[in-house]
Amino acid sequence: MADESALMRSARFRQEREGDWQRLEELVTKAEKGGVQSLTFAQSRDLASLYRQATTSLAIAREISLDKALLAYLEALAARAYLSVYAPQESLGGLLGRFFTTSAPQAMRRCWPFILAGFACMGLGFLVGYLLYLENSEWFYVFMPQGLAGDRGPDASTGYLRSVIYDDDPSTSGLGAFASFLFSHNTRIAIFVFGLGAFACAPAAMLTFYNGLAFGAFYAVHVDRGLGWDIGGWLSVHGVTELSAICIACGGGLRLGFAVLFPGQNTRREALRVAGRDALKLALVAALMLLAAALLEGFARQLVQDITARYVIGWGVGALWLAWFVLGGRRRT
């Protein structure tokens, strides 16, 4: 080995720090294998301070050293250490708790105009579909997606419509299959409504409006036969939750589209990113509500045949959602 003083500056630089780098490398490997929580207190302290030393070394080496291998090593080591030091530190439980107690209801309250617009789209669609059907029942076939309503079109007999609404044996009537189909259909609608919102609002609003059209026409079929109150109960059980979920998803989509249309002082991409924070929470809330709607649909609707009870359950659950959105996450003063 050449003696110390004969070495050039960059070689001395490396010799003095090599041990620290190797120790950092060991710690990083350990942290990557078992997570940062597998380190002891002393180790995690060393990881942080050695990482900062390594970045300093890298900055110096870039200035004084022409050793390509050394530069590549330090570059890679500092990057690996950076990735372990800046890993997410939150626990899953804490994340979930924060979402339910504060961040979700707060996001809902911040976005209320968009959610209102979502409900307006659906409501207008419903109204138009309803009125158009009463004018001419052929409109039903225009609005309704093929197969979604099963046999329950304008041609079905009143007795048949009633039997579908009040049926305690779903497996024979195929209502169970219809319910699950409706659920997957509505889930898909909700996801599209949210995702399409990023394209300047229009597709999301149109899709929600269209969904309202089909819904309005479907409702009108029953009202036409004097079954309005009954179908209301049948739909209320899960529909209050499910249609609200679609409207909220639409609100999230509109939030994204609004950011694209009116980015304000930011670039469009930046505006989309900022809007994404709330929009995402709306999407998660919508997903949660769809899940709850599926449970209500699968169990409550078949089990509860009494019409008043159906209304109570459906709107009661709706009121619970509303209470969560309005009251959740408020700071006590």
Add this chain to the structure above:
Amino acid sequence: MSAATMTRRERRKAKRAAREANAARVMPPEGVPLQLAIASVGVRMGAQIVDILITFAAAIAILVLLGMAGLLGITSFQGLAALLFFAIRVPYYVLAELVWNGQTLGKKFMKIKVVSHDGGPLTAHALVLRNLMKEAEIFLPGTLLLTVQVVDPVSAWISTAWVAMAFAIPLSNAYRQRLGDMLAGTHVVHLPVPILLKDLARESPRAGPAKKPAFAFLAHQLDHYGAYELQTLETVLRAQDQRMDQGHYKRNQATVVSIVDKIRRKIGYADVVKPDEAVTFLRTFYNAQRAHLEQRQIFGDRRRDKFHDAQKDEA
């Protein structure tokens, strides 16, 4: 090469290279920029396929279990399978990236990783967002495409266009971000592998006759080359330590001798270098040249390559 003599194609290439180098730079809060190579679309697709296989296998395992327990009807099979795949897939990506710091199993397999665009830590929000967007970007239209018999041609075309767009977006930006990445402020990088090679400057060339230094260089002889040539020489010297077979060894010897000749002519080194001393000559020259260049660099004279004098004149 000056800008005037560059063809249009070369200029475009240089521009793209500069953009890519710029994209690969991450600025951590410490303020020392780090190089993290951007993962290409192909590598990420590989990781995605591994992940799909894993989630698919999990769904099938649960289906088989349900089937053995006799809970499975023939009619509900298809719907249940699709629902199960969906119910496993959605949380899998989010939870895996949260728990393993931006890596799913597929990403671990391909040695890539999600990092935050601004150099800060990955947030839960970013990971949830980028993975939910994946659902809307790829999986939904993708499944729609795969079940193309049941849907009408219009929606088939729409979903084809949608998937094509989802693939076109990453190709059109230097960070290779998909839509979800853009929203979440993340991109995907290759994990760098730190390998510490030994310091060439620390092994003094022993092979020469002991006591007196085998070769000596004067200051003006070291003024010809820059960092690029030095680092190329470093690569050649590091290759000398590898094991070589007979043919390889002969070719290597010829290369080394011709390099020595080139250097001697360039710097005006008068003494003859015997073929068996060629490597020793190169090592000595490397040390002297590196010491010289590093010295100049400290004084603010950074020499990128052997054209450094011409550049100075131009400036």
